[in-house]
Amino acid sequence: MSDKQDKKILTPYKAVSGYTAAMFAVILAYLVMSVLSASLGGIKFTESLFYFFLSYFVISFALALGSAFTFKRQKLFLSDVTAIKFSPKFIAVILLVFLGTFFGLSGINDLFVDFLQKFGYKPDLVTLPEKSFLTVFCCIVFIAVIPAVVEEFLFRGLVLKGAENFGKIQAVIVSALAFSFYHMSPSQTVYQLIIGVLYGIIALSSGSILPTVILHFLNNFTIIIIYYFFPDFVIVGLAKTLLTVIGLLCVAAGLFIALFKFDFKNDKTVYGKEEKFDYALSIAPGFVIALVMWIVNLFV
Numbered sequence: 001m002s003d004k005q006d007k008k009i010l011t012p013y014k015a016v017s018g019y020t021a022a023m024f025a026v027i028l029a030y031l032v033m034s035v036l037s038a039s040l041g042g043i044k045f046t047e048s049l050f051y052f053f054l055s056y057f058v059i060s061f062a063l064a065l066g067s068a069f070t071f072k073r074q075k076l077f078l079s080d081v082t083a084i085k086f087s088p089k090f091i092a093v094i095l096l097v098f099l100g101t102f103f104g105l106s107g108i109n110d111l112f113v114d115f116l117q118k119f120g121y122k123p124d125l126v127t128l129p130e131k132s133f134l135t136v137f138c139c140i141v142f143i144a145v146i147p148a149v150v151e152e153f154l155f156r157g158l159v160l161k162g163a164e165n166f167g168k169i170q171a172v173i174v175s176a177l178a179f180s181f182y183h184m185s186p187s188q189t190v191y192q193l194i195i196g197v198l199y200g201i202i203a204l205s206s207g208s209i210l211p212t213v214i215l216h217f218l219n220n221f222t223i224i225i226i227y228y229f230f231p232d233f234v235i236v237g238l239a240k241t242l243l244t245v246i247g248l249l250c251v252a253a254g255l256f257i258a259l260f261k262f263d264f265k266n267d268k269t270v271y272g273k274e275e276k277f278d279y280a281l282s283i284a285p286g287f288v289i290a291l292v293m294w295i296v297n298l299f300v
Helices: 003-010 012-039 049-074 089-104 106-117 133-166 168-182 186-206 210-229 237-259 273-299
Strands: none
Touching (some): 012 273, 089 210, 106 237, 133 210, 133 273, 168 186, 168 273, 186 210
């Protein structure tokens, strides 16, 4: 058996250290942006168009840097964490899950936000620069395209694959929690957690991150388009309830297609105590960083 094959079998759990490396890189990126802001004009600079897009790029770059560091340090191959392939049936899965999550999850997430507001929490609102061809184009690139690729590679690639030998269900839960807390936004916690679970299931059932990259892009792209071109788009009352129900049915249908004939039983060697300890040691610092930042954002 070749060294490459040995690594694919024996070391995938080490891929999860990419989460901790990425979170450290994200914190460093925030510090760099703070120093840059203070040295280049303070509030005036932070309100500039350049700073807005730079902040998105720097965070994505930090995630990519953390992933690259892990690949080099653990001597991993791309094939250790994902395959770039696409089955035609996932066209239906993507459409159903995209429509289902977009219309079906907002009502559920709103209940969680309402709960937090009882304790004085003020939801963070999405604010994008004034509309122009340049700003819309840059938003699509820096908010929809780049994060979709980088985040899916980290969460549905490194983290999900790194946990797979604990069992597929456990891997989905771990990667979803990591994804949700990474965003450090209390108002989006439930939404991101459910999205993380759905994307994890789709990534496992497809054997690739390509379907989730497309889903991730569509979600962010649609938010941008609605913000700029349909600013008065609001669904309330009975219509919201009906769309929530229809959306959840769409998600269920998408998952049924994705999981048809897919076995969730683990077909790989289960990690031993030593690997489990190394796994926990690798991912715990990343979770601590994300959780602390989540708590800070809850009260600030």
